[in-house]
Amino acid sequence: MRPGDSQEKRNEWPRAIRNGMLEAWPICLGYLAIGLAFGVIAQKAGLHPLEIGCMSLLVYAGSSQFIAVSMLSAGAGFFAIVITTFIVNLRHLLMSSSLSRYFRDLGQGWLSALAYGVTDESFALNTANFREGDWDWRRALVLNQTSNLAWIGSTMAGGYGGQFIPAGAFGIDYALVAMFICLLIFQIRGALYVVIALIAGLAAVLLSLIIPGNAYIFIASVTAATLGVLLKRFGFFRKMERGS
Amino acid sequence: MIQTDYLLIVIGMGVVTYIPRWIPLLYLSRRGLPKWFAEWLDFIPAAILSALIFPLLVTTGEPRHLDLLQPELFVAIPTLIVAVKTRSLAGTVIFGMILYWIAGQYI
Numbered sequence: 001m002r003p004g005d006s007q008e009k010r011n012e013w014p015r016a017i018r019n020g021m022l023e024a025w026p027i028c029l030g031y032l033a034i035g036l037a038f039g040v041i042a043q044k045a046g047l048h049p050l051e052i053g054c055m056s057l058l059v060y061a062g063s064s065q066f067i068a069v070s071m072l073s074a075g076a077g078f079f080a081i082v083i084t085t086f087i088v089n090l091r092h093l094l095m096s097s098s099l100s101r102y103f104r105d106l107g108q109g110w111l112s113a114l115a116y117g118v119t120d121e122s123f124a125l126n127t128a129n130f131r132e133g134d135w136d137w138r139r140a141l142v143l144n145q146t147s148n149l150a151w152i153g154s155t156m157a158g159g160y161g162g163q164f165i166p167a168g169a170f171g172i173d174y175a176l177v178a179m180f181i182c183l184l185i186f187q188i189r190g191a192l193y194v195v196i197a198l199i200a201g202l203a204a205v206l207l208s209l210i211i212p213g214n215a216y217i218f219i220a221s222v223t224a225a226t227l228g229v230l231l232k233r234f235g236f237f238r239k240m241e242r243g244s
Numbered sequence: 245m246i247q248t249d250y251l252l253i254v255i256g257m258g259v260v261t262y263i264p265r266w267i268p269l270l271y272l273s274r275r276g277l278p279k280w281f282a283e284w285l286d287f288i289p290a291a292i293l294s295a296l297i298f299p300l301l302v303t304t305g306e307p308r309h310l311d312l313l314q315p316e317l318f319v320a321i322p323t324l325i326v327a328v329k330t331r332s333l334a335g336t337v338i339f340g341m342i343l344y345w346i347a348g349q350y351i
Contacts, residue, residue: 026337051246051254058258068257072250081253086260091292093264098288100272111273115266120296127289128333171345174319178340180297181320182327187290200291201298208299208308220295225287229280 012138020142023129027121027143028150030176034062035151036165039158041066045073049159056152061119063214064088065155091218095123102130103137110137117144121176124183131186192228200224315347 035056042052047069055065064085071081096118103111114137122144129135129143188194200220207216277285301317303310323340330336 026333029337029341047250048246051250054246054251055254055257058254059261061261064257064261068253072253078249078253078256082256082260085257086264089261090264092261093268094288094292096265096268097272098285098292100269101277101282101285103269103273106273108270111269112266115269116262118265118269120292124289124293169345171341171343171348174316174341174344175337177297177300177316177320178323178337178344179333180293180300181323181340182333182336184290184293184297185324185327185331187293193287193290196287197290197294200294204295205298205302205310208303209310212307216299217292217295221288221291224291224294225284228287228291229284232283233280 012136016136016138017142020139021146023125023139024143024146024150026175026179027125027147029172030121030179031062031147031150032154033172033175035154036158038062038065038069039155039160041158042069042155043159045069047072047159049156052159053152053156056155059085060116060148060151061085061089061092062151088214091120091214091221092118092123094218094221095120099123099126099140102126102140106137110141114141114144117141117148119144119147121179122147124180128183128186192232195231196224196228199227315344315351319344319347 039049039052042055042065043049047055055068059065059068067084067088068081071084096115099114099118103114106114122140126135126140126143129139184197188197200223203223204216204220207219208214297320299308301314301320302312304314305311319340322343323336326339327336
């Protein structure tokens with residue numbers, strides 16, 4: 001029997017919707033700040049709020065949207081923009097791979113729906129919630145879609161006149177950074193994780209200074225995780241892992 | 245209201261963004277993974293989060309350059325301590341925002 005089939009399972013939705021929406025608040029705050037900024041920039045580049053909303057709905061990936069708008073105003077064509085978008089968003093491949101562990105035996109339809117909402121932020125928050133235990137695919141889906149609505153709404157609001165909202169009010173620009181810092185701490189479960197995080201962070205800084213774009217995220221993460229597996233295989237940190 | 249050329253570009257962007265999100269969920273969730281790969285995936289969240297955060301804190305500008313004197317970094321240190329001590333997402337986010345806001349008033 002697939003999840004979602006029986007009457008009993010269907011009754012789990014109301015609680016999942018409440019939990020998923022409540023947990024999404026740090027992402028919504030962060031998206032509000034970035035979304036308004038994006039809307040203002042996109043509107044200045046000549047996009048109608050409906051066109052902005054259309055992009056936020058169909059693409060739903062912040063940094064690639066900023067890049068696409070700047071490429072549009074520079075007169076770039078279809079293939080240049082689409083290929084750049086593909087490269088910028090390729091990092092989601094890693095996030096979906098990592099999240100797949102939590103969606104065993106889920107039907108293809110629900111998996112496809114979950115895939116749509118995978119962002120840096122939803123990936124980080126869902127992963128933390130799955131680790132804590134009281135979390136499932138329904139809550140993950142609701143969290144994704146709540147964040148998605150916040151993104152679409154705030155980008156369109158920006159397009160309609162977000163310039164009237166003071167930039168940087170209440171430190172809202174820092175919401176996602178603080179969230180990432182806290183979620184990183186949640187991921188640290190022993191000395192090996194500290195080493196992996198430091199390798200990834202330092203590699204990311206170095207690479208980000210050398211290569212343009214955001215490929216540094218992908219390269220640094222893959223390098224650090226691979227070194228982590230090797231370190232574990234060759235027996236470093238085994239003692240510390242046991243001790244922790 | 246929405247021009248056809250624009251719509252085509254956005255649809256193209258949507259398709260190439262969706263595919264890397266979709267393929268791993270669809271295929272990896274249905275099979276048993278080798279142990280080394282499961283370990284590797286277990287390290288990915290810490291690695292990605294760190295790779296996302298560090299450059300935000302110590303680089304700035306376009307083209308990017310190193311800047312160790314920005315409020316992002318100063319605020320990150322107490323925020324990190326609050327995260328370790330409280331292990332509270334809400335507390336950490338609110339603390340970080342307020343501190344960053346205050347820092348913005350004076351720097």
